[in-house]
Amino acid sequence: MGLEEAFADEPAFVPYVAAGDPSIEASKAYVEALERGGADAIELGLPFSEPIAEGSTIQGAVVRALEAGMTPDRYFAFVEDLDVEVPIVCMTYYNLVYQYTHPETGEQGPRAFARRSAEAGIEGFVVVDLPAEEAGPLREACDEFDQDLVFIVAPTTRGDRLDRMADHVSGYVYVQARLGVTGAREDVSDQTEQSLARVADWSVPKAVGFGIKTGEHAERIVSAGADGVIVGSALVDIIADGHAAGDPTADVADRLEAKARELKAGALAGARAEAEQS
Amino acid sequence: MGLEEAFADEPAFVPYVAAGDPSIEASKAYVEALERGGADAIELGLPFSEPIAEGSTIQGAVVRALEAGMTPDRYFAFVEDLDVEVPIVCMTYYNLVYQYTHPETGEQGPRAFARRSAEAGIEGFVVVDLPAEEAGPLREACDEFDQDLVFIVAPTTRGDRLDRMADHVSGYVYVQARLGVTGAREDVSDQTEQSLARVADWSVPKAVGFGIKTGEHAERIVSAGADGVIVGSALVDIIADGHAAGDPTADVADRLEAKARELKAGALAGARAEAEQS
Amino acid sequence: MSTTKFGEYGGQYVPESLMPAIEELTDAYERYVLDNEDGFTDEFRERLADFGGRPLPLQHAESLSARYDTEVYLKREDLLHGGAHKLNNALGQVLLAKYMGKERIIAETGAGQHGTATAMAAAHLDMPCEIYMGETDIRRQRPNVFRMKINGAEITPVTTGRGTLKEAISETIRDWATTVERTHYVIGSVVGPAPFPSMVRDFQSVISEEARAQSREKEGRLPDAVVACAGGGSNTMGTFANFVDDDEVGLYAVEAGGSSLSVDEEEGVAPNSASLSTGDEGVLHGARTKLLQDSDGQIMESHSVSAGLDYAGVGPELAHLVDEGRVDAVNVDDDAALEAFHRLSQDEGVIPALETAHAFGYLEEHADELGEFVVVNVSGRGDKDLETVLEETEKRDLEVAPDMSVLREVSGGGL
Amino acid sequence: MSTTKFGEYGGQYVPESLMPAIEELTDAYERYVLDNEDGFTDEFRERLADFGGRPLPLQHAESLSARYDTEVYLKREDLLHGGAHKLNNALGQVLLAKYMGKERIIAETGAGQHGTATAMAAAHLDMPCEIYMGETDIRRQRPNVFRMKINGAEITPVTTGRGTLKEAISETIRDWATTVERTHYVIGSVVGPAPFPSMVRDFQSVISEEARAQSREKEGRLPDAVVACAGGGSNTMGTFANFVDDDEVGLYAVEAGGSSLSVDEEEGVAPNSASLSTGDEGVLHGARTKLLQDSDGQIMESHSVSAGLDYAGVGPELAHLVDEGRVDAVNVDDDAALEAFHRLSQDEGVIPALETAHAFGYLEEHADELGEFVVVNVSGRGDKDLETVLEETEKRDLEVAPDMSVLREVSGGGL
């Protein structure tokens, strides 16, 4: 399976961007730049009109992508068109999965979505509003079409719920660093270590996200035991600023690549620090 | 008693104006002009801030008179200052009677008001919101100070109420020609004859008012059996128009005098017509 | 037989053309209202329940009780259909007009609460309805003007004088004098010529009938004090009526102290509406009562931040009860009323009418003198007053006012 | 144990960070609401009575009954404190939040009715309260914004999207995800993840509990039809709940047909809010239900003249009952709703909310199919809608609209 491999050798850097933000072409360039910058896997957002788990930064990305005409079918075409090697994880909301109609089979729902994803070369999903309790149909489809299904563990997740998720999860577990919605923060939450402790014995790699903004953050998170860092808003901010300023796509792509390098380097430094500690 | 005498020889013409409308001096000139025009008695309004029985014409007069500074004490001085022979009837609302404080005796209420009226040479009162039922104190004061107390008989007044008023009335009875508030009308109401019939056997003269505007109206009313006509709004209209146009007082006075002649002549014609009928 | 007087107060000081109507009304009042002829009272009570929503709660006010260390209860007339106690009376009178065979309803309104109540009652009972309202009041009570129109009433703006309640009453009397045979004038408070003060009190006394029984249920006894605001005094008399004979219950009529209790004789303006506390005896709108008047007897323009208290007279029975020492006439100024408005809204989740807020202003200032069990009548809700409260709050530096900036931000300037 | 599903509808589609809160809430719902632990239900009922004013009448509507030649009864939720059925739920949830030891209340609001109800309940129970409201809705529901502020709530304008209820819900969920440990989200209708749809229904079912007993009292039997408007569907489920098992009672959920039932896929706009009648199954705001969405599953902007019906989803239980054939999903367009608004105001003296007016629009169009005894839920009063009604009425040529010129004359131009 592709996703776990991304974490195999060294701490992984997993960027998030919304596909189609702020345009199809630019977005393609940005994803490719992130790979150049060191991404080990990419969470690629399929934009949904009601992004209830996102802070204002990623809400903005979603709105721009929708305005640029991004749809599920264009999303799959976009992925097929991408010139990257690292695994792509589709991050979205359940209604788009639920509604999806496969253009050839005419089938509708999770199975159609998983089939089409597999066809496009996608390796797995994070469905933000799909807790383990409701994940049955998608989990089955993932098994059938060889997709991973990543779950998010929140700081509030405990007990039975953890066990249920441990049963369903594959690829990696997304450890949410703090309560709330996505968005870059100035500091790294104390909750991270506690959350990591709670999933310590899980068999999948642990990637920490929510609020990671700098290489230094990434370093601290990895040194706290994470197998990887997920960074969204800090990258989307660069896209948003470039878009607002009307900067050429290539310049923005360079900035993304540089930021990716910083974050990946931070993650690597964190791994060294952890190795020293232990 | 002065008031009944005004009706003794021929049908009486009784004009109404508000004292002090639109100024103390002009108002004095107007009252005198009305006498020259043939008035047999004058209903002189003492303006009250809430003239609930008046239509918009006389409301206007009241507002102008109050703005000109008319007060009860100035009213009495105004009457004392008038150069007219015909009897003056004070037309007002009960609160001014009730509140009145005699400047010398310091006494307050109806008795003080009647005393001061008598001193000023007034012959009687019409108190618009004082039905016979509430008139006890003023009736007593009138007896003491030799003032007449005029009541209004409305088209709706019947039965017991007529009897009660017959007991209290003196001077004349004011027969209200129609329901409603004061104001000049284009026609003369049918209700007049019925109302006159209801008071036919009263010992006091019957004066009809409310809505009389022209000599012809006056003629028809007298021919229907009235002993006199009371005309207010048609005269106040002349004052209001003159005031609005900024006309000299003398001109307005002339117009009032002419209108008075027309109305008096109408009344006389009515008397002739009635004599022929009977 | 009903009497026309309360001590020296009351009576029937009206133009003669209205006297027959008043006699007819007296007769109808005695037969239908007092003697339940043709089941009038039964029907009235049933409609008050089904259309009006009665009975209404006597609610324990937890925050205020804690604040004042006394058991404070709210009599919730704000929950009556239309949003104020006014419907008790309007429904009674419109129904009576039907029993009397009248074809048309007229009424005056100040705050618009009586007008809306009358318009609602008239729509409910299918009676044509015309409402006189001063221009100033039309401007400051727009929502209520809308509501009356929407209920199908005609609104006639009154432009005389300052364009408030006093002028609207005069104008309605004029209409009545013209159309008296087919029209009933639904007077809005315990004012006007007899039998109005008694009749309106009787229609409103359902408030104290309920409150008295509810007091017994909730606290096992009668209250130490009953507090109500007083404009004309209809919610006041309604709240007091069934307690008047209970000497142990203190009765407090809270008038609008406005901006000051002193008076400008020259201008004929009283910057308050405190006729019970500061007025003199006189005759206005058909009754002898306590009035705001100058030394000549001319009626003053009253003033209050609350349109519904902005009246120069007061019910004659209330004047009498104050003279007798049975009712305490007290007053609360504009500032204290506004503070009380915000306090009740924030602490109890009940937005009172500005009129009502005066009663709570008194509670704030004198709670320690009122005993251990106080009933305050919430005569109406404050929805009609929102714009006024905003404006008046902005002018002042009140302790308890909320920050309204969100409204400005979103609407892009200007409230 | 409560279930999270109604057939295939319902469920708990929320971000992981909310799941623990939802489990905690489920536990509290089962213990306090279903099992009356610590006397929760008793206290809730008592506060509904004393603070809310329950029970509320089932009123015989004389004019409508004559007009339609059927016995029409009005269930008068407009008389509930705050002016709509919303308080039944808001009071229940704020009280539950207290029992759960939460320190803070958040809520979303569209028409502002749920926001005002929540603000009132929070003030009453002394809980800090923050309300999210779309900018567009803030503009079209100003009086309710005032009321929330005056009750001490904070209002946070939501500027995303078209700035209506859908966006406000999303924003409230975001807040909740951030502060979930000390905050309770008072959802405003029978929507959202389980246990909200069941819990809100239970709090609202007092409507049909009363209406069922009152039907027996007044007509000696159950109604042939029960009609209620449906936005999210809380007044609807509350009015239906106790009749669901009575197969002889027809249940009609009246949605907003807006200006048209057809849809602009390109723009993502549905000019209606008829998700039950025209929507497809999908997942929104935590539940699987019927939605207005495009073929990709993007949620559409709904539209209705009444802000409170302007929502792209609907309660999952209602969707299920419609699929089962137990509830008829019908709809009424903006024009018919406005006509019905004016008709009820003029003929019955009850000014309904624009939401409610849809139910009466359906009655006007289909009275002959509803049997001989019809109960219509008056979910709220129309005071909040006056400005909208004026504007929307001016644009149209309605048969029953009143003439509003007096407002223009007096205010000197501009309504």
Ligand SMILES: Cc1ncc(COP(=O)(O)O)c(C=O)c1O
């Ligand atoms: C809510 C409310 N309370 C009190 C009053 C004052 O009237 P009254 O003193 O007759 O109760 C009004 C008058 O409009 C009112 O609207």
Ligand SMILES: Cc1ncc(COP(=O)(O)O)c(C=O)c1O
């Ligand atoms: C008066 C009224 N009725 C109905 C509704 C629609 O909500 P629901 O369908 O949840 O009852 C609203 C919503 O704001 C409302 O204010």
